[in-house]
Each structure stands twice: as C-alpha cells, then as structure tokens.
Amino acid sequence: MKIAKAKGLVLGLSGxxxxxxxxxxxxxxxxxxxVLALILPxxxxxxxxxxxxxxxxxxxxxxxxxxxxEIYNSLDRIxxxxxxxxxxxxxPRLRMIVLYYFARKLNYLVCGTSNKSELMAGYFTKFxxxxxxxAPLGDLYKTQVRKLAKEFKIPEKIITKPPTAxxxxxxxxxxxxxxxxxxxxxxxxxxxxxxxxxxPKAKVDKVKQMVGISQHKRQPPAICKI
Numbered sequence: 001m002k003i004a005k006a007k008g009l010v011l012g013l014s015g016x017x018x019x020x021x022x023x024x025x026x027x028x029x030x031x032x033x034x035v036l037a038l039i040l041p042x043x044x045x046x047x048x049x050x051x052x053x054x055x056x057x058x059x060x061x062x063x064x065x066x067x068x069x070e071i072y073n074s075l076d077r078i079x080x081x082x083x084x085x086x087x088x089x090x091x092p093r094l095r096m097i098v099l100y101y102f103a104r105k106l107n108y109l110v111c112g113t114s115n116k117s118e119l120m121a122g123y124f125t126k127f128x129x130x131x132x133x134x135a136p137l138g139d140l141y142k143t144q145v146r147k148l149a150k151e152f153k154i155p156e157k158i159i160t161k162p163p164t165a166x167x168x169x170x171x172x173x174x175x176x177x178x179x180x181x182x183x184x185x186x187x188x189x190x191x192x193x194x195x196x197x198x199x200p201k202a203k204v205d206k207v208k209q210m211v212g213i214s215q216h217k218r219q220p221p222a223i224c225k226i
Contacts, residue, residue, distance in 0.1 A: 001109060004109060004133075005107070006107055006108055006109045007034065007106065007107045007108060008030060008033075008034030008035060008036065008106065008107075008108045008109075009026045009030060009034065009035055009036075009108055009109055009110070009111040009134070010035075010036045010037075010038060010099055010102050010103050010106065010108045010109075010110055010111065011023060011026065011035075011036075011037055011038070011099070011110070011111035011112070011113060012037070012038050012039075012040055012095050012099055012113065012129075013037035013038065013039050013052045013055070013056060013061075013063060014039075014040075014044075014048055014052060014113075014166060015039075015047075015048040015049065015050070015051030015052035015053075015055065015158065016048070016051075016158065016161075016163060016164065017142075017145060017146060017149055017154075017158055017159060017161075017163060018113045018114070018115055018137055018142075018145055018163075019037075019052075019113040020055050020149065020154050020158055021137065021145050021148055021149050021152065021154065022111060022112075022113040022136055022137055023035065023037050023055075023056075023059065023061050024059060024152045024154070025136045025137075026111055026136065027059065027060075027061055032060050032061060032062065033062075035061060035062065036062055036063070036064065036102065036106065036108065037052075037056060037061050037062065037063045037064075038063070038064055038065075038066060038095075038098060038099060038102060039052050039053070039056075039063055039064070039065040039066075040065075040066055040067075040068055040094075040095040040098055040099075041065070041067050041068065041069060042067075042068040042069050042071075042072050042091045042094060042095070042166075043069055043072065043091075043168075043169075044166055045166070045169070048166065051155070051157065051158055051161075054155065055154065055155065055158060058155070064102075066098050068091070068094045068095065068098065071094060072090060072091060072094060075090055084168065085167075088167035088168055088171075089125045089128060089167075091128075091166065091167065092124075092125040092128030092129040092165070093125060093127055093128040095128070095129070096110075096127065096128050096129070096131050100131075103133075109133035109134055110131070110132045110133045110134075111132060111133070111134050111135075111136065112129070112130070112131070112132025112133075112134065112135040112136075112137075112138070113129070113132075113137060114129060114130060114132075114135060114137065114138065115137040115138070115140055115141065115142050115144075115145050116137070116138060116139055116140055116141045116142075116144075116188070117141050117142040117143075117181060117184055117185055117188060118142075119135075119138055119218065120188050120192075120211060121177070121184060121188065121207065121210045121211060121214065122210055122211065122213065122214020122215075122217050122218070123173065123177060123210070123214075124217065125165075126216075126217050129165070130217060141181075141185040141188065141189065142163070142181040142184070142185060143181060143182055143185045144185075146159060162174065162175075163181065177210070178206065179203055179206065179207065183199055183203060184207060186198070186199060187199055187203065187204055187207040188207065188211075191207070191208070191211070
C-alpha cells in the first residue's frame with residue numbers, strides 16, 4: 001500500500017466465510033477507517049445479504065450497497081443466448097468493475113477474497129473474483145480459513161453454511177466441483193508437497209485436471225516475443 005500510495009482497501013462482502021475473514025484481517029491490519037466493504041447483490045439470496053449486514057455491524061466495518069441486478073438483467077436482454085455458466089460469470093465480473101470503481105474513487109486498493117483452494121484448483125472467475133491487488137487468503141486452504149474464522153468469532157451460521165459463489169439459485173462450490181473442500185485441500189496439499197495421495201485415484205485425477213486446465217488463470221497473458 002505504501003508503494004502504491006493507497007489510503008485503504010475495498011473488498012466485496014458476500015456474507016460468506018471467505019469475505020468475512022478477509023474483512024476481519026484487513027480491519028485488524030489497517031483499522032476500520034481504512035476499509036470499505038461493498039455489498040453487491042445480483043439476484044442474490046436474501047439470507048446472504050442479511051448475513052453480510054449482521055457481520056458488518058458486529059465487527060464495525062463500513063459498508064455500501066450497490067445492487068447490480070438490473071445491470072445484469074439488461075445484459076441478459078441484449079446479449080445473444082448462451083449457456084448458464086457464461087451468464088453466471090458476468091456476476092463476479094460486474095462486482096469487480098464496481099470494486100475497482102470505488103478503489104479509484106477513494107485511492108484504495110482492491111482486496112481479493114479467494115483462498116488457496118480456489119486459486120490452485122482454478123475455481124474462480126478470471127477477471128472477476130480472481131482479480132485483486134492483494135489476496136490475504138491466497139495461501140490459506142478453505143479448511144484453514146474456516147479455523148481462522150472461529151478465532152475471529154465470526155457467527156457460526158456463516159462458518160457452517162455451504163460455500164457458494166452465488167452463480168445461480170442453489171449453487172454450491174462443493175456441488176459444482178464434485179468434491180468436498182476437506183478432500184480438495186488434502187489432495188492439493190499433497191500435490192504441492194509431493195506427498196503420497198490417500199484419497200481415491202478418481203478424485204485425485206479430477207483435482208489434477210482442474211489444476212492443469214486452469215493454469216492460464218494463474219498466469220499473466222502469454223506474450224509472443226518478437
């Protein structure tokens with residue numbers, strides 16, 4: 001932040017585990033006056049909005065709500081028909097547009113909320129929730145983030161509710177990936193440390209494939225050298 005001469009950090013607050021833990025970390029590091037949490041609903045569940053507000057009030061984190069539903073609906077009307085995921089990925093990208101708008105407006109940096117599990121497996125939207133200037137959870141697996149949440153005394157409801165990217169009604173991370181976070185974290189950790197895998201080969205192969213096909217997400221654009 002000092003090098004960038006930034007005055008604070010802005011992050012998206014979904015009411016989920018990762019965003020709440022990230023908010024706690026940056027508040028502790030910078031103080032509440034240098035943190036802004038944006039609540040950015042886009043066909044979001046009312047429960048998540050309630051959880052975000054309850055959390056922000058408990059931890060005295062300044063928030064601002066910007067409803068992106070109508071913007072999303074407008075794009076849905078003017079864009080040609082596509083598969084569900086193509087439309088779903090618009091949501092995190094719209095949110096990142098707003099985050100960087102406020103970052104520029106306030107001379108803040110954007111704090112990402114992705115954890116190590118998501119980053120390694122490629123379970124994030126490129127230039128959406130994967131875009132940020134700082135990623136305080138980037139070296140913590142999801143299971144570690146959950147433990148940290150308990151240390152911060154984040155409401156148990158937020159800690160235990162099924163993780164979701166909010167891409168569509170009823171969507172959950174584990175349901176979409178087809179593997180639980182404890183399983184994913186164990187496989188990823190063993191891959192990184194070159195340790196013997198203990199889970200079924202089919203699940204290990206699945207995670208290896210996720211890591212492989214998402215490699216481009218974790219790298220800057222490939223440049224053809226002339």
